[in-house]
Ligand SMILES: Cc1cc2nc3c(=O)[nH]c(=O)nc-3n(C[C@H](O)[C@H](O)[C@H](O)COP(=O)(O)O)c2cc1C
Ligand code: SF4
Ligand code: SF4
Ligand code: SF4
């Protein structure tokens with residue numbers, strides 16, 4: 058490998074065999090990335106590109122020769138000589154069970170790909186019966202900007218890490234409690250206005266399940282008017298300050314309905330502040346009809 | 348971090364509790380950058396602060412959490428996250444002194460209460476490590492907690508090595524320990540040097556007694572040769588595996604031997620401060636060990652001059668904190684969630700630095716290996732249940748199950764053997780046909796069993812084995828840290844399936860249990876989830892319980 062100035066880079070590489078094929082990747086590359094990253098065929102739920110993987114959901118498990126247990130592909134780096142299998146009866150069994158465990162305990166209706174994976178792995182979340190314990194949490198609506206519906210939460214830890222040391226450094230939310238009772242929570246579950254929340258919305262950005270959602274989106278979904286097929290996405294640059302964060306405006310029926318930032322933006326990595334994230338009302342302050 | 352304004356300040360008693368650990372607060376702190384660094388460098392004092400609040404006031408209030416957050420330069424949500432992780436802490440008002448009544452396996456088999464029948468004033472507790480006294484209860488909290496009952500060894504034999512000082516005089520009498528040859532192994536270890544110590548330990552064949560059976564010499568050598576310093580030694584005394592009370596017995600009866608063992612281990616790996624992570628419920632062991640540590644400091648055997656010191660960190664009611672990486676998070680002041688491996692503790696452990704974690708019994712083998720060149724061919728077994736003399740027994744590895752039960756006086760009058768839980772709730776069940784089984788990990792593994800932490804819980808015809816399985820399932824559900832899906836949800840689904848089978852309504856549930864077991868074993872992050880189905884599967888397969 059060479060660098061821009063033409064000298065040999067010191068990036069070491071490692072060679073491994075994945076599903077019978079020899080691959081050579083930069084040292085530190087995860088098994089998932091060596092396989093092509095998200096969307097390569099290995100299911101992922103708790104993984105997101107902008108957060109260091111906590112490998113908490115265990116749906117992306119693969120077999121690594123010599124390992125007693127399966128291994129999380131989203132976080133395990135490829136090492137020299139590693140022999141990896143990404144599909145087997147044993148792997149499929151674990152993936153199916155994880156899909157069932159989550160599907161039977163939280164609402165995955167807004168989580169991407171779940172239906173397709175349930176079919177692919179033969180997962181049937183209903184087989185645990187109607188008495189199966191669920192994460193029953195009321196939707197928390199305590200401010201005008203976003204809602205929290207932890208009955209959809211898979212505890213991927215991404216919002217905690219986005220709010221904490223990986224991005225926002227606000228540390229407003231963390232995991233409280235233990236085991237099945239563990240929940241993302243402010244201290245003593247105080248409302249967001251009573252917490253240190255700065256409404257950057259970086260937690261919403263990383264949430265893979267719709268547990269955290271713009272109030273605008275939530276209200277429209279409740280009213281049955283949310284329709285992604287009628288939405289367009291417009292990339293622009295935030296005009297509030299000189300940083301120049303990349304914004305993606307999600308527009309439906311000529312109105313901005315939510316704001317994200319591209320996860321691969323070199324400026325934001327998906328993160329914004331309250332102005333870029335929520336300060337869009339002035340852009341659509343239309344004169345009233347009369 | 349945003350400043351959060353709240354109206355209720357911490358009470359004087361709460362401030363005093365926190366100051367008993369952190370010292371008086373300095374007004375400059377939090378305002379200048381260097382001081383902020385100092386404040387945040389105290390995060391490892393969070394657990395002691397929470398203990399101080401919980402012991403003195405009985406619970407941890409919202410204003411106390413806010414105040415602690417300010418004192419430690421953390422956010423209230425982070426402090427609350429940690430406080431809510433531990434079973435011994437309460438976030439709602441209660442009296443400082445609480446009665447903890449065991450609802451676990453040996454105690455319910457002995458007629459103790461279940462989670463439903465326990466006195467509502469009392470706190471239902473997982474195994475208290477007093478299974479030889481079943482049914483057991485202890486008192487925790489307040490300024491001067493009444494020491495819990497002592498756990499006793501039984502059937503001490505002439506040739507006992509590990510138990511040789513148990514029950515022999517005052518355990519904190521340093522002169523008696525010295526007169527009995529105490530600290531001569533440490534002297535010999537100094538002559539041997541790190542490599543010499545490790546060779547001797549390797550030659551003894553010593554493997555971990557905490558459950559995983561890893562060769563001790565290999566662990567130490569891996570830490571010793573790490574370039575990053577400092578190196579850490581943690582003695583794992585969290586002993587929470589249901590049915591286990593050997594480490595408690597050792598610490599309560601022979602604390603100087605543990606100190607000497609740790610001093611030798613620290614020489615081997617190159618460490619200056621050893622930590623004992625002691626189960627929060629073990630108040631008597633805490634008192635004994637801290638007295639012994641103090642006396643060693645006064646005698647110059649520990650402390651600056653000795654080049655090595657020992658600190659006790661008190662756990663707070665979380666089985667998972669005995670897992671070797673969860674221990675690091677717990678000591679550092681974070682939630683006791685296991686970390687990913689790799690990296691392994693020998694390269695990145697406590698504070699990200701090379702660390703050896705060893706069980707109490709493992710360490711206690713070391714002095715006789717060094718001083719007398721002994722083989723590590725003996726183990727401690729925790730006998731409880733339907734035997735005449737429950738207690739800790741030292742026996743050669745490979746003793747048969749039947750011979751061990753005989754050493755505990757045999758079965759109680761009128762008892763017929765029904766089942767033996769071997770190795771703990773994370774272990775498995777042997778049956779009446781298994782009395783000739785040699786208790787040796789390699790041999791047991793062939794039949795799908797393990798010695799685990801040395802649990803031998805004997806059940807007779809009066810014990811409701813279905814109820815035992817229910818409790819095992821509930822134990823893992825309670826103790827799961829909740830980090831990963833297979834364990835967080837799998838332990839709940841496992842318990843539900845057992846409840847259905849117990850009430851005779853779940854035909855398909857046996858295969859469901861197998862499905863759940865497979866995913867927990869294969870896909871959980873740590874040993875808790877990976878073993879949470881072991882005992883249940885073994886009872887189903889080997890004993891036909893639930894079928
Ligand atoms: C859930 C869980 C709890 C554990 N609890 C303990 C414990 O209380 N004491 C202990 O020594 N080891 C415990 N272990 C094993 C430790 O992770 C580790 O293997 C051991 O302390 C290493 O010491 P050793 O090599 O001397 O056995 C536990 C493991 C798991 C997965
Ligand atoms: S909006 Fe920002 S500050 Fe508020 S909880 Fe989410 S990440 Fe934290
Ligand atoms: S709220 Fe969303 S981002 Fe946060 S842990 Fe739950 S699923 Fe993950
Ligand atoms: S296996 Fe259980 S205890 Fe271990 S990390 Fe996962 S949830 Fe936590």
Ligand code: FES
Pocket residue numbers: 100101102103104111112113114115116117118129130131132
């Ligand atoms: S995607 Fe890898 S563990 Fe969740």
Ligand code: FES
Pocket residue numbers: 449450451452453454455473474475476477478481482483589590591
């Ligand atoms: S003390 Fe009750 S089961 Fe151990």
